[in-house]
Amino acid sequence: MEKLxxxxxxxxxxxxxxxxxxxxxxxxWNSRLIGIKGARGAGKTxxxxxxxxxxxxxxxxxxxxxxDDLYFxxxxxxxxxxxxxxxxxxxxxxDEVHRxxxxxxxxxxxxxxxxxxxxxxxGSSLIHLNQAKGDLSRRAxxxxxxxxxxREFLNFTKGKDFKPVSFDQIIENHTxxxxxxxxxxRPLAHYxxxxxxxxxxxxxxxxxxxxxxxxxxxxLALSIDLPSSHDISFGSVEKIRLLLHVISESVPFKPNIxxxxxxxxxxxxxxxxxxxxxxxxxxxxxxxxxxKEVGALQxxxxxxxxxxxxxxxxxxxxxxxxxxxxxxxxxxxxVLGPMKYxxxxxxxxxxxxxxxGGRGKTxxxxxxxxxSYVVADGIEVGHLHKIPLWVFGFLY
Numbered sequence: 001m002e003k004l005x006x007x008x009x010x011x012x013x014x015x016x017x018x019x020x021x022x023x024x025x026x027x028x029w030n031s032r033l034i035g036i037k038g039a040r041g042a043g044k045t046x047x048x049x050x051x052x053x054x055x056x057x058x059x060x061x062x063x064x065x066x067x068d069d070l071y072f073x074x075x076x077x078x079x080x081x082x083x084x085x086x087x088x089x090x091x092x093x094x095d096e097v098h099r100x101x102x103x104x105x106x107x108x109x110x111x112x113x114x115x116x117x118x119x120x121x122x123g124s125s126l127i128h129l130n131q132a133k134g135d136l137s138r139r140a141x142x143x144x145x146x147x148x149x150x151r152e153f154l155n156f157t158k159g160k161d162f163k164p165v166s167f168d169q170i171i172e173n174h175t176x177x178x179x180x181x182x183x184x185x186r187p188l189a190h191y192x193x194x195x196x197x198x199x200x201x202x203x204x205x206x207x208x209x210x211x212x213x214x215x216x217x218x219x220l221a222l223s224i225d226l227p228s229s230h231d232i233s234f235g236s237v238e239k240i241r242l243l244l245h246v247i248s249e250s251v252p253f254k255p256n257i258x259x260x261x262x263x264x265x266x267x268x269x270x271x272x273x274x275x276x277x278x279x280x281x282x283x284x285x286x287x288x289x290x291x292k293e294v295g296a297l298q299x300x301x302x303x304x305x306x307x308x309x310x311x312x313x314x315x316x317x318x319x320x321x322x323x324x325x326x327x328x329x330x331x332x333x334x335v336l337g338p339m340k341y342x343x344x345x346x347x348x349x350x351x352x353x354x355x356x357g358g359r360g361k362t363x364x365x366x367x368x369x370x371x372s373y374v375v376a377d378g379i380e381v382g383h384l385h386k387i388p389l390w391v392f393g394f395l396y
Contacts, residue, residue, distance in 0.1 A: 015049035038145035039282035146291035147199035150393020211313040248314040287341040
């Protein structure tokens with residue numbers, strides 16, 4: 001355990017603290033068992049370490065450990081936690097819990113047996129607590145960390161301190177908010193950079209290698225995270241790769257399940273399950289007619305890439321700008337809640353319908369609908385029911 005403490009101290013010492021993610025202010029850090037899930041590269045580890053560095057004692061009471069460490073090949077998580085408490089430990093930060101085979105059952109046991117221990121853990125976006133062993137869903141408070149919003153991207157790269165703008169504020173007074181932001185920075189001057197490479201914070205390490213690293217990250221999620229969370233074979237993983245290739249070349253994708261299952265070489269039920277897997281690792285985003293009761297075998301009406309960067313990284317040709325616009329919109333607004341497929345307009349959210357387009361887009365297609373809006377790319381400030389697309393990047 002001494003080596004784990006040494007690694008923990010080094011991690012805490014090195015973590016940068018200048019930039020803070022949106023989720024840091026939304027988590028109730030007083031809870032005794034907190035889970036943070038998200039896609040690879042979203043920044044879960046940094047969020048965890050920043051909290052510890054700022055708010056927890058930097059001594060033997062606090063310990064960070066990644067569960068893919070070789071220590072856990074010979075030691076159980078339960079025994080590790082018990083020894084930590086015996087040595088005076090109070091705050092246990094566990095990273096990559098999905099890499100430990102029996103993580104949910106043992107976390108439940110630790111929670112029940114060590115009432116004075118506070119645990120914060122991170123894991124893959126594949127984690128579903130209601131499917132985990134040990135009924136962890138009644139004990140853990142779970143959050144999901146999305147990639148950067150356009151607002152965070154500007155704060156991260158330009159040293160700004162823009163605050164989020166709520167959905168209602170955008171709908172009711174987007175013109176005023178856009179003017180206030182535009183007084184401080186020209187958003188459209190940086191918007192295309194965000195679309196191409198700004199969603200995951202690691203782009204800062206080497207922007208010219210970002211698309212390569214993004215592709216590698218997806219490959220790791222498919223080959224490592226997916227099999228560790230679900231009982232699937234190597235052959236199934238390869239079919240999922242083929243499915244992703246087909247989708248990435250033709251988004252937004254209206255799936256013909258029969259033809260697609262024949263092309264991939266799997267049954268209809270398997271195909272729909274594979275689509276769910278790709279959505280769980282945050283590579284694609286599906287739209288359904290009914291978002292309240294999405295059945296296990298319900299097919300999506302439309303499939304998008306989860307965020308615009310993926311279209312630049314995975315497509316063999318330059319992505320269609322219309323597709324990129326819609327991907328940006330569904331990605332940024334989707335953090336607030338599920339969006340719904342609508343036969344009129346492009347998207348439905350709450351009681352509103354949105355039509356996405358360029359600066360010349362009119363409301364001709366949706367003007368007969370109540371609470372309908374045109375979301376236009378290429379404009380800095382909107383008017384009435386015509387809202388700038390970039391403003392939806394300030395929601396979180």
